[in-house]
Amino acid sequence: MLRFLIQRAVGMVVTMFFVSIMVFVIMELPPGDYADRYAFRKFSGTGVSVTESDIESIRKRFGLDRPAWERYLTWIGGIVTRFDFGPSFAFETSANAVIGQRAGLTVVLLLGTLLLTYLLSIPIGIYAALHRQSPADYGLTVVSYLGLAIPNFMLALILLYLGVRYFGTTVGGLFSPEYTQAPWSWGKFADLLRHLLVPAVVLAWSATALQLQTVRATMSDELAKLYVDAARARGLPEWKVILKYPARLAINPVVSTIGFDVNRIFSELPIVALVMSLPELGELLIKSFLDLDMYVAGAILLMLTAIIVFMNFVSDVVLALLDPRIRLEGG
Amino acid sequence: MTANGGALLEITDLGVSFTTDEGMVRAVDGVSLAVHPGRTLGIVGESGSGKSVATKAVIRLLPANARIDGGSRILLRRAEGEIDIARLPAGGRELRRLRGGDIGMIFQEPMASFSPVYTIGNQMIEAILAHRDHLDRRLGRRFDRRAARDHAIRMLERVGMSNARLRIDQYPHELSGGMRQRAMIALALSTHPSLLIADEPTTALDVTIQAQILDLMLELQRELGMAMLFITHDMGVIARIAEEVAVMYLGRIVERGPTREVIRDPAHPYTRGLLAALPRVETSRRRLTPVPGDIPSPLQRPAGCPFHTRCPRRMPGLCDREVPADTALDARRSVACHLFGGRAS
Known part of the structure; x- marks a missing residue:
């Protein structure tokens, strides 16, 4: 197991290395650099003519004149040694400061969504498999097709309306007005969770519908296997037979697709965030590309991919814990 | 029947049916054994x-769509007394x-x-x-x-x-x-x-x-x-x-007795077929002789003797109409076949 862990961890580091190079290449791709943009912004319309040498000096000031490999090394060195993602030109502060809160929110929302998805889909899927072709099973199938069919921005609007109309929560945002400026307290934390619940439900909706069907299908397959009857023939109580044997294998496909779920949540998040006016990373990413504020863009890209790579690692490890056959093959 | 008081397990008239999409399947039909x-x-x-x-019924390990007949008895004798497994509440x-x-x-x-x-x-x-x-x-x-x-x-x-x-x-x-x-x-x-x-x-x-x-x-x-x-x-x-040994065919026991005797002198045509189908070194025949035909689908159980569709010695008019009764050959052997039932009754 230890060997397996080390193997996967090394794999993760290697993947992140290549990802960082790719992110840097993407950062370099747009034509021009921030020196051009800075000069344009600062002096356009002022009548001052900007010469090549002026731009060159700006470039020097930002350190953009150095060769690409050198800038890559400085950049990645800063991240690895000081967790410093470089400067944000457009906001005239560090990329860390610009991303800070939004990154935290994204991570909290991601974990909340995943948790909600699995807490709902796994028990319900198992229940449906145990009661196949019962009214409850058919009902769940209909609900899960609805889940797959309703677009999530639509669901977000409906839930917002219901929230405001019947539960008196504020529309969107992270905090109720009274907590916006307040220092951190349990009250503020609870308020944050209340505001995150609706986006988490929206994001978890379709994933739950899909994973529920996966769990139901795998569980049905596992239930038909001989080892289940063998466990019954040993005289175990039915609940123990179900939970210890087939249920443990039925969650394998869910665990192995954690990475896909993370991916999907990241791609749906900007739309939901827009509808619910949540400050998150996607919107900032587009803005920073438009501004050629490349270190901010790079930090966001790197962070999102790092989360995906890390969640894949988590998925591998959990899978190995659940199924010894994977552990022993050594992957 | 085996009126044997010393039996550990005594199954009497066991019947098991399955409800399937294609209809009722009679998998076990009146099996008794000890x-x-x-x-x-x-x-x-x-x-x-x-x-x-039949054996899964003994520990009630049958799928949800199976039903054991109301008249079936599966008696197990233990030191603490005997119980009828067929009547125990499920789970x-x-x-x-x-x-x-x-x-x-x-x-x-x-x-x-x-x-x-x-x-x-x-x-x-x-x-x-x-x-x-x-x-x-x-x-x-x-x-x-x-x-x-x-x-x-x-x-x-x-x-x-x-x-x-x-x-x-x-x-x-x-x-x-x-x-x-x-x-x-x-x-x-x-x-x-x-x-x-x-x-x-x-x-x-x-x-x-x-x-x-x-x-x-x-x-x-x-x-x-x-x-x-x-x-x-x-x-x-x-x-x-x-x-x-008890030989089963299509949910019924067609022949039973001490293994040696059944193998040396099989009575039922089906038992004979099974034994003839065994490869033997001493005779070194080139080809095996399988029992002809396939076992019929339990959805369409043949009328009369279940084996008559494949039986080389069937008697038209009798085997396809009447179910043969269990006939004792001696104290320990019995067979369910009209070839023997004719003599007995």
């Missing part, structure tokens, strides 16, 4: 003959104490009967601890987890597993097929059942390993004094392990 303490009854028949269903405590306690079971596929995600030891210890009370009565000692583990190791050693202390912490896929079946036998016998049901335990194994497993089972049976209900489609295996 298993005596310390002895082995072999049940032989093709796939679809109902032999597996109840009493039934769970029987399963794996008084009655052990091993299955055809040793690979599939262990869960792949737990060690052999985990699954054995679980069985031992589930039947603590039963073992307390039989061995007079109470097992805690540690003692259960030691007991499991001893059982693994007993079935001929080398390095049992190491093997107990291995996963099923780390063992060979033969070793897995040995482990399964160790698991089933670790609770010292008075009856072992073996559902084709050697079919999935190599011939040499098959012989080893059969020898092991005979040895353990002698040692532990348990009775066996042994299911197979292989007459050769039956000859080796069972004192008595």
